[in-house]
Amino acid sequence: MHIGLILRVLAILLIIISFFMIFPVIVAFYYHEEQMIPHFLLPMFIVLVISLPIIFLTRKSVKTLSARDGFLLVSLSWIFSALFGALPLYFSASTPHLTDAFFEIMSGFTTTGASILTNIEGLPKSMLFWRSLTHWLGGMGIVVLTIAVFPLLGVGAVGLMKAESPGPTLDKLTPKIAETAKILWFIYLAFTVAQTLLLMIGRMNLFDALTHTFGTLATGGFSPKNSSVGYYNSAHVDIVITVFMVLAGGNFVLYYRLITGNVKKVFTNTELKAYLGIFLAAMLLIAIGLYGKEYDTFGRSLRYGAFQAASILTTTGYTTADYAGWPFFTQVVLFILMFIGGCSGSTGGGIKVIRIVTLFKQALNEMKFISHPRGIFSIRLGGSVLKKDTVYTISGFFFLYLLMLIFTTFVVASGGNDISTSMSTALVTVGNIGPGFGKIGPTLNYAFYPGYIKWFLSFAMMVGRLEIYTVLVLFTSKFWRK
Amino acid sequence: MHIGLILRVLAILLIIISFFMIFPVIVAFYYHEEQMIPHFLLPMFIVLVISLPIIFLTRKSVKTLSARDGFLLVSLSWIFSALFGALPLYFSASTPHLTDAFFEIMSGFTTTGASILTNIEGLPKSMLFWRSLTHWLGGMGIVVLTIAVFPLLGVGAVGLMKAESPGPTLDKLTPKIAETAKILWFIYLAFTVAQTLLLMIGRMNLFDALTHTFGTLATGGFSPKNSSVGYYNSAHVDIVITVFMVLAGGNFVLYYRLITGNVKKVFTNTELKAYLGIFLAAMLLIAIGLYGKEYDTFGRSLRYGAFQAASILTTTGYTTADYAGWPFFTQVVLFILMFIGGCSGSTGGGIKVIRIVTLFKQALNEMKFISHPRGIFSIRLGGSVLKKDTVYTISGFFFLYLLMLIFTTFVVASGGNDISTSMSTALVTVGNIGPGFGKIGPTLNYAFYPGYIKWFLSFAMMVGRLEIYTVLVLFTSKFWRK
Numbered sequence: 015m016h017i018g019l020i021l022r023v024l025a026i027l028l029i030i031i032s033f034f035m036i037f038p039v040i041v042a043f044y045y046h047e048e049q050m051i052p053h054f055l056l057p058m059f060i061v062l063v064i065s066l067p068i069i070f071l072t073r074k075s076v077k078t079l080s081a082r083d084g085f086l087l088v089s090l091s092w093i094f095s096a097l098f099g100a101l102p103l104y105f106s107a108s109t110p111h112l113t114d115a116f117f118e119i120m121s122g123f124t125t126t127g128a129s130i131l132t133n134i135e136g137l138p139k140s141m142l143f144w145r146s147l148t149h150w151l152g153g154m155g156i157v158v159l160t161i162a163v164f165p166l167l168g169v170g171a172v173g174l175m176k177a178e179s180p181g182p183t184l185d186k187l188t189p190k191i192a193e194t195a196k197i198l199w200f201i202y203l204a205f206t207v208a209q210t211l212l213l214m215i216g217r218m219n220l221f222d223a224l225t226h227t228f229g230t231l232a233t234g235g236f237s238p239k240n241s242s243v244g245y246y247n248s249a250h251v252d253i254v255i256t257v258f259m260v261l262a263g264g265n266f267v268l269y270y271r272l273i274t275g276n277v278k279k280v281f282t283n284t285e286l287k288a289y290l291g292i293f294l295a296a297m298l299l300i301a302i303g304l305y306g307k308e309y310d311t312f313g314r315s316l317r318y319g320a321f322q323a324a325s326i327l328t329t330t331g332y333t334t335a336d337y338a339g340w341p342f343f344t345q346v347v348l349f350i351l352m353f354i355g356g357c358s359g360s361t362g363g364g365i366k367v368i369r370i371v372t373l374f375k376q377a378l379n380e381m382k383f384i385s386h387p388r389g390i391f392s393i394r395l396g397g398s399v400l401k402k403d404t405v406y407t408i409s410g411f412f413f414l415y416l417l418m419l420i421f422t423t424f425v426v427a428s429g430g431n432d433i434s435t436s437m438s439t440a441l442v443t444v445g446n447i448g449p450g451f452g453k454i455g456p457t458l459n460y461a462f463y464p465g466y467i468k469w470f471l472s473f474a475m476m477v478g479r480l481e482i483y484t485v486l487v488l489f490t491s492k493f494w495r496k
Numbered sequence: 497m498h499i500g501l502i503l504r505v506l507a508i509l510l511i512i513i514s515f516f517m518i519f520p521v522i523v524a525f526y527y528h529e530e531q532m533i534p535h536f537l538l539p540m541f542i543v544l545v546i547s548l549p550i551i552f553l554t555r556k557s558v559k560t561l562s563a564r565d566g567f568l569l570v571s572l573s574w575i576f577s578a579l580f581g582a583l584p585l586y587f588s589a590s591t592p593h594l595t596d597a598f599f600e601i602m603s604g605f606t607t608t609g610a611s612i613l614t615n616i617e618g619l620p621k622s623m624l625f626w627r628s629l630t631h632w633l634g635g636m637g638i639v640v641l642t643i644a645v646f647p648l649l650g651v652g653a654v655g656l657m658k659a660e661s662p663g664p665t666l667d668k669l670t671p672k673i674a675e676t677a678k679i680l681w682f683i684y685l686a687f688t689v690a691q692t693l694l695l696m697i698g699r700m701n702l703f704d705a706l707t708h709t710f711g712t713l714a715t716g717g718f719s720p721k722n723s724s725v726g727y728y729n730s731a732h733v734d735i736v737i738t739v740f741m742v743l744a745g746g747n748f749v750l751y752y753r754l755i756t757g758n759v760k761k762v763f764t765n766t767e768l769k770a771y772l773g774i775f776l777a778a779m780l781l782i783a784i785g786l787y788g789k790e791y792d793t794f795g796r797s798l799r800y801g802a803f804q805a806a807s808i809l810t811t812t813g814y815t816t817a818d819y820a821g822w823p824f825f826t827q828v829v830l831f832i833l834m835f836i837g838g839c840s841g842s843t844g845g846g847i848k849v850i851r852i853v854t855l856f857k858q859a860l861n862e863m864k865f866i867s868h869p870r871g872i873f874s875i876r877l878g879g880s881v882l883k884k885d886t887v888y889t890i891s892g893f894f895f896l897y898l899l900m901l902i903f904t905t906f907v908v909a910s911g912g913n914d915i916s917t918s919m920s921t922a923l924v925t926v927g928n929i930g931p932g933f934g935k936i937g938p939t940l941n942y943a944f945y946p947g948y949i950k951w952f953l954s955f956a957m958m959v960g961r962l963e964i965y966t967v968l969v970l971f972t973s974k975f976w977r978k
Contacts, residue, residue, distance in 0.1 A: 082867055346909035346918050350902055373895040378972065380892035384965055385564055385975040406884070409891035410862035413855040416898075420832055427828035433933060434916055436828050451915060483866055490860065493867040 018075030020087045025065035025072075027091050028098055032061040035102070037147060041221070042140035050106060050140045057101035082493060089485050092476050096120040099148050108141050113465045120472040122148030124479035125361060127235020127331040127448030130461045130468070134240050139221060142238040146225035152479070153232025153262070153361035154202050197273070198266050205231050209258045216250035226332075230258045233362040235331030235448040242456070243321070244334040252317055252334055256324045260293060263328030263356035284396045285368040289327075289357050292367065296323040296347055303344035308335070319344070326351045329363040331448025338455035345451065352441040352450075363446030363478055365415055369408050371395070376405050414482045418444050422474045429467050443471045444478035500557030502569045507547035507554075509573050510580055514543040517584070519629060523703070524622035532588060532622045539583035564975060571967050574958050578602040581630050590623050595947045602954040604630030606961035607843060609717020609813040609930030612943045612950070616722050621703060624720040628707035634961070635714025635744070635843035636684050679755070680748050687713050691740045698732035708814075712740045715844040717813030717930040723939075725803070726816040734799055734816055738806045742775060745810030745838035766878045767850040771809075771839050774849065778805040778829055785826035790817070801826070808833045811845040813930025820937035827933065834923040834932075845928030845960055847897055851890050853877070858887050896964045900926050904956045911949050925953045926960035 035054045042050040099122065100115035102108075109115045114130045121128045122145055131137065137145075206227055213223035222238060229236050239245035243255055261269075268280050280286065300319035301312065309315045318335050325332045326348050337348060355364015375393045382391045393400040422440035431439070431453060438450030449456045460468065477485045487493050517536045524532040581604065582597035584590075591597045596612045603610045604627055613619065619627075688709055695705035704720060711718045721727035725737055743751075750762050762768065782801035783794065791797045800817050807814045808830050819830060837846015857875045864873045875882040904922035913921070913935060920932030931938045942950065959967045969975050 085866070342912055342914045342918075343909050346905060346913075346915055349915050349919075350906065353902070373891075374899070376888075377892045377896045377899070380889055380896075381965060381969045381972050382974045384567070384969050385972065402884070402888070406858075406888070406891075407862055409855075409888075409895070410859045412895070413891070414859045414862075417856070417859070420835070423828060424832065427825050430824055431828075432824045433828055433831050436824070437831075483863060487863045487866050490863050490867065492864045 015086065016075065016080070016083050018072040020083055020090065021068050022072035022075055023087055024090055024094060025068040028061045028094060029065050031095055031098065031151065032058045034147060034151060035144065038102070038140040038144040041143040042138070045139040047138045047140050050102075050138050053102045053106040054140070054144070056105060057098060060101070061098060085484050085487050085493070088480060089476070089488055092120075092123065092480065096123055096472070096476075099123065099144075102144055103141060106138070106141060108137050111465070113468050114461070117460065117468045117472050118145065119148055120475055121448075122146075122234065122236060123152035124446050124475040125149050125152045125232040125234040125329070125363065126443060126446040126475045126479075127229065128443060128454070128471070128475070129236065129448075129459050130463075132459060132461050134238060139238075143221070143225060146228040146234070146236050146238070149232040149234030149236055150206070150228035153228075153234065154199065197270050201266055201269050201273075202231065205258065205261065209254065212254045213251060216246075216248055216254060218246070218251065226255065227258075229332065230255050230330065231262045231361065233259065233262050233328045233330040233356060233360070233446070235325070237332060242333045249317060252321050255332060256321045259324040259328045259330050259332070260290075262330070263324070263360050263362040264289065265357040265359040266361075267359045282396060284371060285357050288371050289367045292351075292354060293323060293327055296327060296351055299347050300344045303341050303347070307341050322348060323351065326447060327354060328356050328360075329445055329447045331442070333449060333456040336455070336457050338451065338457070349438070349441075349451065352438070352445055352447060355445055365412065365445075368395075369412060372400065372405060372408050373412060375400075376409070411482060414486060415444070415478075418474065418477055418482060418486075422470070425470050426463075426467060429464055439471070440474070443474045446475060446478050497568065498557065498562070498565050500554040502565055502572065503550050504554035504557055505569055506572055506576060507550040510543045510576060511547050513577055513580065513633065514540045516629060516633060517626065520584070520622040520626040523625040524620070527621045529620045529622050532584075532620050535584045535588040536622070536626070538587060539580060542583070543580060567966050567969050567975070570962060571958070571970055574602075574605065574962065578605055578954070578958075581605065581626075584626055585623060588620070588623060590619050593947070595950050596943070599942065599950045599954050600627065601630055602957050603930075604628075604716065604718060605634035606928050606957040607631050607634045607714040607716040607811070607845065608925060608928040608957045608961075609711065610925060610936070610953070610957070611718065611930075611941050612945075614941060614943050616720060621720075625703070625707060628710040628716070628718050628720070631714040631716030631718055632688070632710040635710075635716065636681065679752050683748055683751050683755075684713065687740065687743065691736065694736045695733060698728075698730055698736060700728070700733065708737065709740075711814065712737050712812065713744045713843065715741065715744050715810045715812045715838060715842070715928070717807070719814060724815045731799060734803050737814060738803045741806040741810045741812050741814070742772075744812070745806070745842050745844040746771065747839040747841040748843075749841045764878060766853060767839050770853050771849045774833075774836060775805060775809055778809060778833055781829050782826045785823050785829070789823050804830060805833065808929060809836060810838050810842075811927055811929045813924070815931060815938040818937070818939050820933065820939070831920070831923075831933070834920070834927055834929060837927055847894065847927075850877075851894060854882065854887060854890050855894060857882075858891070893964055896968060897926070897960075900956065900959055900964060900968075904952070907952050908945075908949060911946055921953070922956070925956045928957060928960050 035058050039051055039054050042048065042054070096116055096119045099119040100112065103115035103118060104112050109118060109130060117128075117130050120126075127149070134142070209227040209230060210220070210223045213226060214220065218226070225236070225238050226243065228234065237243060237245070243251060264286060265283070268283060268286060271279050297316065297320040300323055301315040304315040304319055305312050309318065321332070321334045322337055324330070337345060353365060354370055355366050356362020358366050358368045372393065372395065375395070379391050379393055382389065393405060419437075419440045422444055423436045426439045427433075427436040435450070435452030435454060438452060439454055442448055442450040442454070449458075453462065454460060460471070463471070517540050521533055521536050524530065524536070578598055578601045581601040582594065585597035585600060586594050591600060591612065599610075599612050602608075609631070616624070691709040691712060692702070692705045695708060696702065700708070707718070707720050708725065710716065719725060719727070725733060746768060747765070750765060750768060753761050779798070779802040782805055783797040786797040786801055787794050791800065803814070803816045804819055806812070819827060835847060836852055837848050838844020840848050840850045854875065854877065857877070861873050861875055864871065875887060901919075901922045904926055905918045908918040908921045909915075917932070917934030917936060920934060921936055924930055924932040924936070931940075935944065936942060942953070945953070
């Protein structure tokens with residue numbers, strides 16, 4: 015374990031994040047919330063006081079991280095980012111306890127969007143801006159992680175991307191990765207500008223447009239409004255956000271392909287086809303379920319159905335209607351979507367479409383094998399044969415994910431909560447979605463959970479966001495053995 | 497496909513089942529329900545009229561079944577057994593429609609124990625006896641299938657048993673299998689006699705003792721009483737049934753080992769240890785949850801907790817209390833148990849403990865591999881190394897099982913049912929448990945479901961009982977291709 019280097023990277027990371035606190039300070043100036051400014055400057059000061067000496071003292075540390083260093087570093091990064099990011103909320107007493115502040119900001123960075131705030135609109139604009147900005151940082155961070163950190167760690171996600179799209183051999187050419195990462199940042203920024211402008215055309219002010227864009231592109235779900243996107247009651251806003259949620263839940267590598275003119279690769283992509291297929295099917299099923307019961311026209315049913323399907327599938331968590339009052343059938347469709355998630359290389363959470371597709375193909379493969387025991391069958395994804403070891407890793411991931419769901423359900427239930435509440439809380443925290451069913455329904459919040467459940471859920475959000483293995487591996491004795 | 501041989505075996509099988517209809521006829525004589533007798537004799541007559549010519553015409557068919565023949569035969573056997581077994585209920589108008597009769601008897605043979613009867617005690621004793629007898633036949637049938645048919649079919653379950661207990665190489669020595677199967681029958685019969693006597697000591701009459709024994713040892717759950725085992729309100733009865741449920745959910749091969757003196761093999765068995773561990777943990781958690789809230793003494797809490805934990809884990813489905821009114825925490829524990837099931841080689845349904853243990857070990861293995869990418873790790877079960885292909889098959893099974901759960905949830909929800917009802921219906925039909933939560937809670941029944949859902953659930957019970965692959969493989973195009 016290279017403690018020196020880990021501390022060094024952590025210190026640099028916190029300085030980068032502290033830099034972004036300048037933006038809520040600007041918002042505070044603009045909205046005359048001068049009393050908020052010290053609550054941002056103090057954490058920035060604390061970071062500098064702690065980080066600069068660390069960076070100086072570790073200047074002679076080794077330069078390469080081992081796989082194990084990587085896991086420890088990534089997990090610690092997320093814990094310290096959330097802790098540091100929670101300080102403005104804590105110092106300004108925007109949340110009653112540090113527990114709540116930590117939960118809220120972990121929810122932000124992991125792009126979960128689960129909130130402990132009972133009256134969102136009661137918070138200063140600068141604080142709401144910071145809260146939404148953590149989404150944007152977390153979403154971007156994860157895309158970069160997938161492209162830049164994961165090959166270093168030797169984790170399966172890139173193995174998967176390689177199998178699916180053997181173009182830029184991501185885990186070999188470091189300059190290429192950096193270049194790709196830059197382009198992905200650019201796409202993310204371009205999407206941010208585009209969505210912000212489109213929302214402003216729909217008569218949103220810049221503040222609302224920016225915060226909702228952060229929440230959309232990061233598949234986060236924090237809104238500065240108590241009634242989420244439903245506040246605007248605007249078809250224009252709903253459609254813009256629906257489209258960008260679907261884009262955010264797609265693979266950003268594919269958008270890079272589109273730019274570089276590789277259109278065929280995009281439209282033959284197995285994961286994309288499955289992802290869009292699931293979205294369209296869910297949208298239609300929900301619209302059919304709503305039509306004549308919740309909304310008079312099929313158009314309106316489609317608008318609300320598409321929004322909610324996109325929101326849950328991409329793990330965003332925005333709402334335009336109280337789906338807890340919708341017909342049960344549409345609720346069950348949403349519930350099933352909670353198990354899926356976005357595409358690999360997206361900002362979305364969950365199990366991810368590619369894993370579901372792989373496991374599905376493998377199960378079909380087993381059935382072929384059963385009918386023809388002497389046959390040889392392989393799993394193909396977009397033209398390439400998937401290695402058995404990749405499937406093995408995915409199946410391990412899948413089981414651990416479900417185990418994490420079961421354990422989280424159990425922990426939530428220990429607080430005396432019903433099956434629907436406990437299970438959907440597990441699904442929407444580990445899956446980084448946000449709102450669920452029962453006591454954490456679309457119009458409700460997480461404030462009522464006791465402290466120990468809030469801490470555990472913060473942990474669950476992180477475990478889900480870092481794709482299970484990264485965090486859980488730290489709890490195995492093998493990890494700490496030479 | 498050897499249609500001739502398949503028809504021949506089917507005809508023989510139906511004759512064997514029709515022979516067992518003599519027992520309800522005896523019950524009808526004893527309880528002076530003479531009007532019921534023709535309803536049993538007519539189906540027997542129909543079977544003979546159809547089966548005897550088939551047996552005669554197919555006397556020159558081939559003598560060996562291919563793997564594919566096996567799958568088709570097993571699936572058809574269960575469909576025709578349920579159809580034929582449903583005739584007495586249908587002819588006697590004990591159920592309103594054939595749909596209900598088919599559902600009830602499929603629930604019987606698959607040892608699910610889900611009932612469409614709104615007033616069980618209103619049925620003639622002979623009909624209730626037949627209903628319980630289908631449990632006993634289905635339970636025994638499955639044990640024999642696991643031991644005798646599955647190696648022929650080359651299905652993974654035996655591969656697993658081999659890995660766990662390399663003693664009698666079950667899939668090689670045909671005489672040995674037959675011998676083992678005989679001993680298993682003997683154990684099943686011995687358990688039947690023992691439990692019946694123990695229940696009679698607890699002041700049950702022979703009829704009640706026999707029917708409850710059938711429901712227990714087959715992990716079925718049909719009771720001739722509306723309020724299930726709760727009717728007797730007797731600690732003696734509760735304890736006897738709890739113990740025999742746990743025995744029935746254990747691996748019958750291990751009992752054979754115990755008889756042959758191989759005590760060490762039994763107590764080092766990984767699955768057994770996990771199974772008992774899960775049972776004891778669930779029992780304690782539920783008892784703690786009940787103590788002081790539902791029952792005044794910890795002893796009573798333990799008695800009711802142990803009964804319900806055993807009933808759900810082993811997929812029996814008997815109840816001694818309305819757990820729908822219990823504290824939420826205990827309900828969530830029961831809900832989690834619904835995902836597990838009994839041991840391999842037991843009469844229990846569900847995913848089975850051995851699969852959960854294997855997937856858990858594989859996930860841990862992946863984590864070891866992540867920390868030490870150049871290490872070589874293997875999965876050990878009870879001293880032997882598990883083959884990668886076995887793990888592969890198990891992970892395929894696991895995914896298909898969950899897919900079947902999701903699809904069943906979806907079908908049930910299409911009838912306008914809530915998440916709790918839809919999902920627990922899926923869990924308890926595919927898992928062959930019986931009672932669930934919501935509208936199919938412990939004091940309720942399946943009568944209210946529309947016909948199409950009843951037919952689908954009958955299918956789901958069969959798919960679950962025949963371990964998913966056996967039935968679903970028939971729906972792949974590869975199966976029907978040469």
